[in-house]
Every structure is written in structure tokens, then in C-alpha cells.
Amino acid sequence: MQRREGFIFLSSPGAVTPFHIDSEYNFLLQVRGSKTVSMWDPADRFVLPEEELERFYATFVHRNLPWRDVFQTTAFVLPLAPGEGLHFPVTVPHWVKNGPEVSVSFSITFRTADSERRELLYKANARLRKLGLSPHARRTVDPARPHQADRLRRGGQPETAVGSCGLQEHLIAHIRCPV
Ligand SMILES: [Fe+2]
Numbered sequence: 001m002q003r004r005e006g007f008i009f010l011s012s013p014g015a016v017t018p019f020h021i022d023s024e025y026n027f028l029l030q031v032r033g034s035k036t037v038s039m040w041d042p043a044d045r046f047v048l049p050e051e052e053l054e055r056f057y058a059t060f061v062h063r064n065l066p067w068r069d070v071f072q073t074t075a076f077v078l079p080l081a082p083g084e085g086l087h088f089p090v091t092v093p094h095w096v097k098n099g100p101e102v103s104v105s106f107s108i109t110f111r112t113a114d115s116e117r118r119e120l121l122y123k124a125n126a127r128l129r130k131l132g133l134s135p136h137a138r139r140t141v142d143p144a145r146p147h148q149a150d151r152l153r154r155g156g157q158p159e160t161a162v163g164s165c166g167l168q169e170h171l172i173a174h175i176r177c178p179v
Pocket of ligand 1: 020021022094
């Protein structure tokens with residue numbers, strides 16, 4: 001675990017954090033007030049194309065992503081009340097809207113050797129794309145889910161992409177913690 005950080009967020013009623021990705025893992029713990037988080041599968045390349053990931057890592061200007069209304073139709077909409085927490089995998093697309101009260105939340109973020117390697121991969125792919133090539137992250141089989149090998153052999157899609165945490169894992173991490 002690297003670059004461990006903690007943040008306290010105080011935000012206004014109804015405040016919106018626009019659609020974006022972050023390069024850290026995040027555990028967001030709601031202390032007071034409420035939030036609604038819309039979140040997508042990090043491996044959904046309709047919502048988060050490879051090119052956006054490359055731009056984010058290679059030419060970071062800001063973390064916001066281009067928004068299209070159609071994206072909301074596939075969002076997982078997750079309300080957060082005081083005492084609840086949510087795990088954000090690395091570069092999971094999300095946007096957040098505060099409830100009608102002042103919100104206080106605590107965020108714990110960190111990176112890992114894997115997330116650092118992933119950043120290097122996308123920086124390299126951005127350079128290759130500049131040269132006219134069409135790189136893409138290679139999808140592999142998670143050793144913990146060997147049944148995916150059969151899915152891939154039959155032409156199916158794996159459940160997760162390289163370097164991303166599956167949405168199932170994310171939903172399991174939607175935890176309730178004591179206030
Ligand atoms: Fe974020």
C-alpha cells in the first residue's frame with residue numbers, strides 16, 4: 001500500500017461533484033448528511049474508453065470526463081447515509097450529489113504497486129497511440145476465477161479487465177459501519 005492519505009469533505013446541500021475518475025483506491029465513509037453516488041463498472045469501455053484512461057494518466061489536466069446522458073441508464077445508484085461506506089476501485093467512473101443537508105464525509109485513499117503499474121501501462125499506450133498504433137489493455141483471466149478461461153475460450157467477455165476491480169467486489173464493499 002502506497003501514498004496513504006485521508007481527507008475530510010465538508011460540502012453544501014445539493015452540491016454536485018461532476019463525472020470523473022481518480023487514480024487512487026478510495027473508501028468513502030459518510031459521517032453526517034447524505035450523498036448519492038452514481039458509479040459504473042470500471043471495465044465498461046462505452047462509459048470509460050481506453051483513450052480517456054490514456055488521456056487521464058498521460059496528459060492530466062483535470063479528472064473530469066466527457067458526460068453523455070445515456071450513461072446514467074447503466075449507472076449503479078448508491079445512496080450513502082451516516083454510518084455507511086463505499087469502496088471506489090481505481091478509475092471507477094462516478095459522480096456524486098449531496099443530499100439536502102450539509103454533508104461531512106471521511107475519505108481514505110491509497111495506491112498499490114498494481115495501480116502504479118497500470119498508470120505506466122496507460123502512459124505507454126498513450127505514446128503508442130500518438131505514433132498511430134491502436135493499443136488496448138489486454139484482458140486476462142483472474143487466477144482466483146479460473147472459470148473465466150472457459151468463458152474466454154468460448155468468445156465470451158471476462159468479468160474484469162486488467163488492473164480493475166470488478167463491480168461485484170465493489171458492491172460487496174458497500175458496507176455499513178458504526179458511526
Ligand atoms: Fe472521486
